[in-house]
Amino acid sequence: MACLTILCGNSLCLIEARGENTTAPEISSAAISGTPARPWATLELGVAGFWQPGIWAPCRLSSSDLLPETTSVQLATPDVDGSPVSLRLARETSLSGNGPVLWSGFIKLASPSAAITISQLDETGKLLRTDRIEAGFAPGFQSGHGLEERLVATIGLPESTRNLLNQLKGMAASRTRGPLQVVHLETPAELPQDLAGWSAIDYLLVGGTATFKDAESQKLKAWVETGGTLWTSLQLVTDAEAKDLSPEARLALVSRGLASWLPADLTTEVTIVRELGSLEKLAQSDKRIPQSGRISLPRFRMRQGELLAASRDDQLLVRSAYGLGVVTILALDPAKTPLQNWEAQPRLWQQLAAESVTRSESSLESSRQLVSTGVTDLATQLSGVVEAFPGVQRITPGLLMATLLAIVLLVGPIDYLIVHRLLKRPALTWITFPAMVVLLVMGMSLWAAKTNGIEATSQTISLVDLDPVAQVGRTFSLHAIYGAEPNRLVVKAKSLWPEKERVTGSEDDLPLLSWWAPPEGSLGGLLRPGGTFFPAAPYELEPQKSMLNGLPVEHWGTRLLQSESRYRIPEPLFETNLETNGLGKLTGTIRHKLPMAITDWVLVHGNRLYRWLDRGDEERIVPLEANFVWRVDQPGITQRELRGFMTGARARTVKGDASGAGGTIAVEQTAYNALGSQPVDIVRMMSFHEDVGGAGYTGLTSKLISGADLSMQLRLGKAILVGRIAQPATSLEIDADNHLRPSKGSKGPTQTKTGEVITIIRCILPVTSSTGGELAPLPKLNSK
Numbered sequence: 001m002a003c004l005t006i007l008c009g010n011s012l013c014l015i016e017a018r019g020e021n022t023t024a025p026e027i028s029s030a031a032i033s034g035t036p037a038r039p040w041a042t043l044e045l046g047v048a049g050f051w052q053p054g055i056w057a058p059c060r061l062s063s064s065d066l067l068p069e070t071t072s073v074q075l076a077t078p079d080v081d082g083s084p085v086s087l088r089l090a091r092e093t094s095l096s097g098n099g100p101v102l103w104s105g106f107i108k109l110a111s112p113s114a115a116i117t118i119s120q121l122d123e124t125g126k127l128l129r130t131d132r133i134e135a136g137f138a139p140g141f142q143s144g145h146g147l148e149e150r151l152v153a154t155i156g157l158p159e160s161t162r163n164l165l166n167q168l169k170g171m172a173a174s175r176t177r178g179p180l181q182v183v184h185l186e187t188p189a190e191l192p193q194d195l196a197g198w199s200a201i202d203y204l205l206v207g208g209t210a211t212f213k214d215a216e217s218q219k220l221k222a223w224v225e226t227g228g229t230l231w232t233s234l235q236l237v238t239d240a241e242a243k244d245l246s247p248e249a250r251l252a253l254v255s256r257g258l259a260s261w262l263p264a265d266l267t268t269e270v271t272i273v274r275e276l277g278s279l280e281k282l283a284q285s286d287k288r289i290p291q292s293g294r295i296s297l298p299r300f301r302m303r304q305g306e307l308l309a310a311s312r313d314d315q316l317l318v319r320s321a322y323g324l325g326v327v328t329i330l331a332l333d334p335a336k337t338p339l340q341n342w343e344a345q346p347r348l349w350q351q352l353a354a355e356s357v358t359r360s361e362s363s364l365e366s367s368r369q370l371v372s373t374g375v376t377d378l379a380t381q382l383s384g385v386v387e388a389f390p391g392v393q394r395i396t397p398g399l400l401m402a403t404l405l406a407i408v409l410l411v412g413p414i415d416y417l418i419v420h421r422l423l424k425r426p427a428l429t430w431i432t433f434p435a436m437v438v439l440l441v442m443g444m445s446l447w448a449a450k451t452n453g454i455e456a457t458s459q460t461i462s463l464v465d466l467d468p469v470a471q472v473g474r475t476f477s478l479h480a481i482y483g484a485e486p487n488r489l490v491v492k493a494k495s496l497w498p499e500k501e502r503v504t505g506s507e508d509d510l511p512l513l514s515w516w517a518p519p520e521g522s523l524g525g526l527l528r529p530g531g532t533f534f535p536a537a538p539y540e541l542e543p544q545k546s547m548l549n550g551l552p553v554e555h556w557g558t559r560l561l562q563s564e565s566r567y568r569i570p571e572p573l574f575e576t577n578l579e580t581n582g583l584g585k586l587t588g589t590i591r592h593k594l595p596m597a598i599t600d601w602v603l604v605h606g607n608r609l610y611r612w613l614d615r616g617d618e619e620r621i622v623p624l625e626a627n628f629v630w631r632v633d634q635p636g637i638t639q640r641e642l643r644g645f646m647t648g649a650r651a652r653t654v655k656g657d658a659s660g661a662g663g664t665i666a667v668e669q670t671a672y673n674a675l676g677s678q679p680v681d682i683v684r685m686m687s688f689h690e691d692v693g694g695a696g697y698t699g700l701t702s703k704l705i706s707g708a709d710l711s712m713q714l715r716l717g718k719a720i721l722v723g724r725i726a727q728p729a730t731s732l733e734i735d736a737d738n739h740l741r742p743s744k745g746s747k748g749p750t751q752t753k754t755g756e757v758i759t760i761i762r763c764i765l766p767v768t769s770s771t772g773g774e775l776a777p778l779p780k781l782n783s784k
Helices: 159-168 195-200 214-225 247-255 277-282 345-353 378-386 397-422 426-452 642-647 679-687 711-715
Strands: 002-008 011-017 042-045 057-063 072-078 084-088 090-094 101-107 115-121 127-134 150-155 180-185 203-206 229-233 265-273 295-301 305-311 314-322 325-330 456-467 472-483 487-495 512-515 539-542 547-553 557-568 574-580 586-592 599-605 608-614 617-621 637-641 650-654 664-668 719-725 730-736 752-765 767-769
Touching (some): 042 115, 057 072, 057 195, 072 101, 084 101, 150 345, 159 180, 195 214, 203 345, 214 229, 265 314, 378 679, 397 426, 472 487, 472 547, 512 547, 608 642, 637 642
Parallel strands (some): 084 539, 203 229, 456 752, 574 767
Antiparallel strands (some): 072 084, 090 101, 115 127, 305 314, 314 325, 456 472, 487 547, 487 730, 539 547, 608 617
16 A cells, blocks of 8 residues: 655645555455444553564454454554565453453564554454554554663552652663653553563563562563563561461562562561661662661572662662573562652662663773764664675665766767767667667666576574573574565574573464564665555464565565574583682683584673684684683683773873873774674674673664673673574575465566575673672762
């Protein structure tokens, strides 16, 4: 469907052109006759209405109409190329098969002002009725938020505390991250049913009346250990309230049902606290916490992590890594006294959201790009690598302009000189001009065929994150499919490595395959201004099968796809014995059991980076072979300051006056190459982006790939190994669609060749302290 808007005087004319594609399934070819007077269903999209383009959003559809059990619901929305993507929602509940009915699922939209078509189908797939709604014009379907925004979702807080925390809206998360947004949920039951729908949540704050049931607790655990950030508070349970409860039941109340997996020693003991000055200092506010006398709090002990606030020997606020995510435990309930009426409480949560590592920046200057490269995000740079197909030489803008100029000169002045000056027979232009056009068309066709290639090809870059202690992992894969001719494809994603188990026993563990678009404002980007799309071929997303059915690929066109999966690892893949003395020195050993060597690797801990260089070739890193015991302090290991290595920093002596006085040492750094094409270098920058300086150094953001930045894991004392392995993590099975007729002009099914497959692994390794200290000292967050 195409749409044209014309403004004439004081009138606004809207013209819609609808085209019917003979290859489209029935649901897509049905014309939408307009919004009914009374919509038959109500759609709720996002986490309490919050959603962002290009990121999975939960959705719920409810209807009070009398609908049989066999009725199904399908949603359709255009992707960034204008192709309608349809998917069916799962039916949750119904009363006696007659309604009301509730469907749920998740969807990804391509624009903050996207439109969704809701269709009702019978058991045979026949279209019964349809309804089209637009973001911002329907209850429950708000306009999308910007990718730079970070969402804080709260559970169980009373109205007064919600009003207080609404001050977080618009506050900056950190120097390099965007503003915060806040949504409030009543109970854990309002959280998305599928883990894909949790993608929009950056921070989850639990307090007040929130209590998790076993199934809800396990879902929360799966989200945290695969990259989520949880802020949870403990509940004070008095002896009177717990007199008939077992110790286990009382502990469950204290922890809100999370005692089985929280990374802390929880007790049923109560401690008395007389001062909360460390919380006030952490919030960087002169607003005092309103308290009178002593405060009773539940006592807990977190052995590893970062101590953020304490009162003498009692821990008040501690942050710890948990799997690939982060857990922060607060001994006080933010919904009760004394924090309930503390005016600076929003500042406390803002500081916790400020994940940037505080390092001195006085010696390094910002090197933000001064020349526009067309790249604004690290994800765009990575997608540019996977789209670079060998043998396909896209014409550059400069060459295109030169070619057009040559054609204009050939059919204009040159043709005139030939027929008027040389041959002196102007009438011959009726022969020379058509001949030139024919020759130009033939030449350009041959040139295009030679430079664009004749084989359909796919390429993949996979990013595998592993935590060998929690034995969990996640894989993000970016795929590019190049079409040598127009076709409709069935694309399936399949996990190849590592051997894994299910995280939740549901489809969350399967590779979730969908379209991909970089966060740009150019053609094909998520931030592209709204415009008109010509009628495009639709296709279907089937999450339960990790499949796209009927994906259209144009002649010499590229389709970008992404797949994501979360999983458990049956056996530990790493054996480590790393130790630090608290002063930055790292010792110990690493041994991995992967079926292949790790190449082009670096090990990072704190602010130090370790490499094992080949003595014969100092540019080559010695591979880590399987079952080889590597020692951090063995001969040949080189180490550098992380930021200096990543920025190419080097010291230079600046001479003083003639007497030699006044000389200084300046530190210079290499400008970041936003057009670099080395995937390992790009992933390294993604992994430590905030630690290196964020957008202040690279000039780029890092917004779209969830969990790309591991700077917080470094801050919490972990060591991170980043390297490359010669083992595909995810593959695509591509076939021509047997159910849909190939596009006009297609010669039939073609075989898609598998091109380059790149797999980069990032392992988060535990580090113990040789000094016997369990927690890091109180930090100075966001210090300038």
